[in-house]
Every structure is written in C-alpha cells, then in structure tokens.
Amino acid sequence: MDDAIRIDATRALSSAVGEAHGVAEAELDAIAPRVRQLHGILAEERATAKYGFYDLYKDTDVIDRVKAEADRFHAMGYENLVVLGIGGSALGLTALHTALHPPYYNLRDPKARDGRPRLFVMDNIDPTTFAQMMRLCPPEKTLYNAISKSGETAETMLQLLVIIEPLERAMGKDGVKDHLVITTSPDRDRVPNAPISLLRPVAKKYGLTAFDIPVNVGGRFSVFSQVGMFPAAVLGLDIDGMMAGCAAMDARCGQPDLHANPAYLRAALHYLLDTRKGKTISVMMPYADGLRSVADWYCQLWAESLGKQYDLDGKNVFAGQTPVKALGATDQHSQVQLYREGPNNKVFNIVEVAEFSETLPVPNTLQCVPELEYLRGATMNKLMAAELQGTVDALTLSKRPVIRVTLPRLNAGTVAQLLYMLEVETAMAGRLYHVNAFDQPGVEEGKRIARELMGADC
C-alpha cells in the first residue's frame, strides 16, 4: 500500500535520550517474547469473537446495508445531520469527519458540501448549546441519529426526549421514521444474548431504521461499526477507503513480532516508558488541524482502557497513563515550554502529515521588512514541517522521548490505518499492564449519584 503510515521510534530510544528517559534496544528485545505470548492470547480471543473490533471491516453485509441506508436517507435531502451520542458514540465520527472533510465544513454552501448535510454532534448536555442547535436545525430539515448501546445513557436519552416532541409535532407520528435513526444493541428477537436496550421500544413505536452495535464491541472501539459508519456514510465519507485502511493495518498488526508490528511496538514503548522511565503522561500531538479530533478520540481510548484500579488478578494497581491532546504547531506557543523544561514525565506522539491537500505559497511581498526574507518564496507547508522537526529536535535535546507517526497524506485509508493501529495498540497495552482494557467500572458511581439526584430509583 502506497499510503502506509510509518512509525519512527528512534527518538524514544535510550540511544537518543539516554538510559533514564529512553527505552534500550535490549529492553525491547527482552519484552518481545512476552508481546509474542500476549499476541497469542489476543489472537485466540479474537478467534472466539470475545472482541469484535478487529473484524468489523470484514463484515460486508453490514457495510453494504449501512451504505444502502445512507444513500436512501441522503436522497431525502437533509440540511442537517444531528448525532445524539456521547463518549464513544461521538468521538469516532467526529475524528473521521474532522480529518476527512475540509475545515469550516458547516459554513460551506450546500453545493460545496456535495449536497451533504451539515453535522452537529451533540455530545454534551449544555442547555445553551442544545437550544441553539434546535434553532439552527428545524426538524423537517434534519436527520437525527441517536446512539447508545444500552439506551440507558442519561445524556443521550434526555436529548432524545427533548427532540422527539417537536419532531413528532412537525412531521406527524408516521413521519418520525424519516428523521430519526437509532443505533443500539441488537434486538433480542435476532440476537438472544443481546442486552436489553431502551431504544428498541422507541424504534418499535415509530418503525425506525435501526442499526446494531455488536454485543462484543464497546463504545470506544466502535468507530468502524455502524456507530461511526452510518453517519459517516450519510456525510459522504469514503467508507470503502476506510475499510481498505483497516485491512492494510490489520495485516501489519497480525505479526507477533513487535519489530514488525507498529501497534505492538508502540504498546511496548508506552508501557516501558510509563512503568520504567516515569513517563506517566502520553501526549498526542498531531501537526495537522484535521487530526485534532483524532487526538480527542485517542484520549478516550487510552484513558478509559488502561485507567484501572484492579488488574486481572484483582490486585490494586491504579494503572494508566494520562493522555493529553496537543496540536502542532500552535501548542508550541502554549505547551512546549513545559514539555521541554518541566518534569520529564511524558512521551510525545508527534503525528505528521507529509503532504497536505493544499499548498500555500508565500508571495514575494513586504520588502519593507528584510527580516522576513527567509519566509518569502517558501510555503506554509514548509514552515509546518520545519516547526515539527524543530520541536522533535528540541525535545530530543532535552531528553524527552518522541515517537513519530507519519501519514503520507490525509485520506480515508490513512486515517483508518491510524485508528485501527491505536485500537490494536490499546488491546496489547491492556495485556502488558495486565488489566481489562474493555470495561469501565469506574464511571458507574458518578452515574448512580447523578441518577439519584434526578430522583430515580437506583
């Protein structure tokens, strides 16, 4: 694949930043057998379908249905697509949309959007934001997609209660099905072991189109399931390109040797840097505006998967690196001072786009300022690349470990490779930390208290 993404870990090694802050080749070699063994466990669990995220891209039946339904809804000509969803139901789609659509997408006129709808991802319950969204998106011009695996997510269900009344008033009870799609656990008539979803009775009442969230796919691993793919297809994103990207990365990630497997190499480096070199923070810093929401998506994936009080043997471990999002070059002017001079407790993931879709040349102007000569005749692209290199070099000088990830360009295939790699990396990291990367028991208590404050019988 021409567009294969590349990993350069040399600046994270002790040869670049010293024994105290970098990983020695010998440490990598020493952990390689364990990675190989853990690969065996993960491969077996994959084979028995314990986790579904690995194989989502292979399910052509599902993908074909998603595309067909998206085409059908697209033909109805909506001005707005409003996603009601939070956490994993929102971050994946937002990452894909931000990476693959031009900036300021919602401001473009419909023709420049190829007739595709504007996108509003309602991933919070700020009443000011939600009220404004409702003013901008009248029900008759809007397609809603409510996403919740259990249908119990308070935020999403409250949003649904708020929009369904004006929607039914505007379109009539029979018209609701043309404006609301749900994505939730499978119906028990079809999948007997599926958990009950409170969205199913809503689907039944209005005869809604419904998409399944597979029982073995958790929210933060759901981007390539119907959760992410249906709205992505409505937005006209290149689903086939994404599936090809997943397949290409799956082929690379099938290799048990960490030297051949970018996800395992990254998992091992992060694990060793955290547990042996005190790098308790993992900074995800793309040098491309389009990847800023990928950083948000990564922050959920990494935090929620590895942040665990108990390990697989029930031992208290309080594990987990803290993920931090930064954006180059802009955050050089806000965070790099700390990154270089503050505590040496971070590993840096610098993500590069080698070739942007636009090239902006710098005109030969403002001769009244001779000091700007070095910029004239260059391109904005060249400055972005130079700033990235400057930051990598400066961090190295300060003995801060850097892993560089290069996307040849930003398209459906490369972004899918990146997300798929990070998912496999997270699964392997969970095994290295010896924690369950696929649950989130720590969020229950806050939810319980909130429900109680709302007057629910808990």
Place this chain on the structure above:
Amino acid sequence: MDDAIRIDATRALSSAVGEAHGVAEAELDAIAPRVRQLHGILAEERATAKYGFYDLYKDTDVIDRVKAEADRFHAMGYENLVVLGIGGSALGLTALHTALHPPYYNLRDPKARDGRPRLFVMDNIDPTTFAQMMRLCPPEKTLYNAISKSGETAETMLQLLVIIEPLERAMGKDGVKDHLVITTSPDRDRVPNAPISLLRPVAKKYGLTAFDIPVNVGGRFSVFSQVGMFPAAVLGLDIDGMMAGCAAMDARCGQPDLHANPAYLRAALHYLLDTRKGKTISVMMPYADGLRSVADWYCQLWAESLGKQYDLDGKNVFAGQTPVKALGATDQHSQVQLYREGPNNKVFNIVEVAEFSETLPVPNTLQCVPELEYLRGATMNKLMAAELQGTVDALTLSKRPVIRVTLPRLNAGTVAQLLYMLEVETAMAGRLYHVNAFDQPGVEEGKRIARELMGADC
C-alpha cells in the same frame, strides 16, 4: 458584587480525601505567612510596573480608544474578523468569544449576530485550514487583526505575507488600512525602551491603525490588553462588564491572607498538592460548553508560566504541573474512568455555571419507556448539575482532590473574574515554586531549528 464567583476547596482538604491526597488545614496555615510575604514582593513589583497585567483594566484611555476604534471599524460593516495570532495572541480572545457569544456563532445569520462579523482565529499554519479561510473570507468583506509582540513570530508573519498580497490587489494600497489592524510593541518614537517590532514598518507603509502591547505584558497575560480587547470590541462583547469583573476580582486578590484571597488559596493548594501529595497534573474541567476555551487558555497560562527547568537561583528544578483540559459532562464518558481509578496524581478544577442562559425542559413523552420516568419533567440543566455533583462525589470517594469554582452565570463580568483570578494565581504560584512565571526560554531552541530549516541566518 452579586455575580461574585465562589471557590469551594473543602474536597481538596485532607478532611475529605485523606492526608496522603489532600491538604491539611495545618499545612495551609503553615504556608500562609509565606504567601503573605510573597504577596509583598508581588505588590512591590506591581507598584514598580514590572508586570502590567494587574492594572490593564484601569487604563481608561486605552479602553476608550479600543472601543472608539472598534466602533469605527464596526461601522464599515465587515462580514468577517480574522485574527492572525498564535498562543497568547489567540487563546484569550477565543476564550472570551466562546464564553460570551452563543454557540454556533459563525453559523448564525448577520441579524442574529447583531451585524457583528464572523470570527476566524488563525492560530496555526495548517495550509488546508488557511486556504479554506481565505475562500470563505474575501478581502473586501474582511477585517484582519495581526497580533505579534515582536513581529518575529514566524507563523503569524507568514500568514500576513499570504494575506497581504490579495488584500492589496483587491483594495489598492490605500485601501489596506481599512482592512488590516496590527497589535504589537509600541513605536519607539513614543516608548523609547520598547523592543523593535517587525510589524511597525508594515504599519508605516500602509498607514495602519496600530495597537500597543505594553512592554510589561507577556502574551499569556495579555487578554485584557489591546490584544484581546480590540477584537472583542469589534465582536460587540461587553468590554465595560469585563473591566468591572477585573476590578471586582482585583479587590479580592489584593488581600494578603490566603483564606480571604481566592487566587492565593488556589495557588497554595495547587503548589502543596503538586509538591507534597504527588498531584503532578491539574485538570481544568468546566461543566459548560462556553468555558471549554477558557480551559485551553488556562492550559497555556499554567504550563508556560510554571514549566521551568531553572528556579530563580539558577538551580535545576524541572518544575511545573501539567495542565489538562476536560469538559463536563461529556468527558465523564472518556476520562473519568482514568480520573477515578488510575494513578492518584491529579487535582481537579471543576468549574460550574450555576444558571445557564437557557432552560431546556424535558417533555413528558416516550411513555413507552417507563425507565425514563426520572428524566421526564426535569430539565437538561438539572441533569448537568446532577452529573457535576455525581462526579465530584465519586472523585471524593476515590480520594481525588477537587476544587470547585462556581460562576453564578456566564457573562462578561464573571468570565473576567475567572481569568483575572487565574492570572493572579499563576503569579503567586510562580513565587511559591520560586520560578520566573513571566518568561519562556524553553521555546527558543525549537524556533531556532525551524528558522534554520527554513534557510534563515540564525
């Protein structure tokens, strides 16, 4: 002042989260004399105008000129305001705009914006983003504000080189002054000790309106200077309300006793939590979409001010807490798992807006789902408040220290209070860490390398 913001530190004390993770009252009492003494130093430095940020709100001449010029430009009826600036030249305005204008501001029609322009803050050098901005903002309908203290900021100056040619082509050389305003170091004709700015010759060439960045005000402390106030005034934000908020908070922050001074209490808590309780990360988590950019602004302020290799005696200290932005309620579904169960290495700043500008009632609908009864008849506002309380309580149960900040509502006065308090807090924290909170030597090396890669004589 009715709108006084409130601080509740009880959940950060050892009485709430235990000796190992919270600050004991005795520790606060013990550090109070040092805070009082450091207050003396800061007050003296303020009196000798070493730092200018404290008194910006008092400079009525400047504020009057900013408002008058903003009115003059507003009367010309621009469709777009484009700010060219990075770091401190961008984050303050973005914070104010996001907090004080309704969400989806740029999507509103001109009437709903009171005839004020759309805002584009160009704080990066992504060529795709910049090219799209140029397509959306034709020069004849656009006011540019280029902001750089030295005029040497590569990103901002490159942006200026890119926009000035089409601007001059469209408007003629004489027309440029109606579309470009600069904000930079004072002219040396007026302020002889001012550093030379490369933007001054540009201003001279085109006869541009120019605003001063006071010599004693650094980028990250510049929000209430002309840097933030001119574009804020063009956008129609309530400058007088902000100045009143600064004055109200200055009165509270003038008190040397940390028990009476919210900024000093917060500075002392953060310092003690970092250096004695291992809370190396400070999470800023507002529960209001409008405050999400305030969190970004704080991340620069805290990181760049305190992240220092050397202390004031030249000793190697590698100081600095790592600030992290989160947003409630949404990040409960991405970060709270880590926050509760991961390493106990964080202090949480939970920022609450007691009363939102909108109230969204939940209709009595979807009776087919009896499990949603607890939401019907409630409001979205009530759920937001319950989620906040649930998170605070759950964090407390896990012995994670929380400082709660309450804004009675979101307006110019309360937001200004918040920002001003955080500035004073940062100045005191710098003194407690015994570092220079007002420089940023660590960013120079990366800049030098980037310039070299661009072919400049360094």
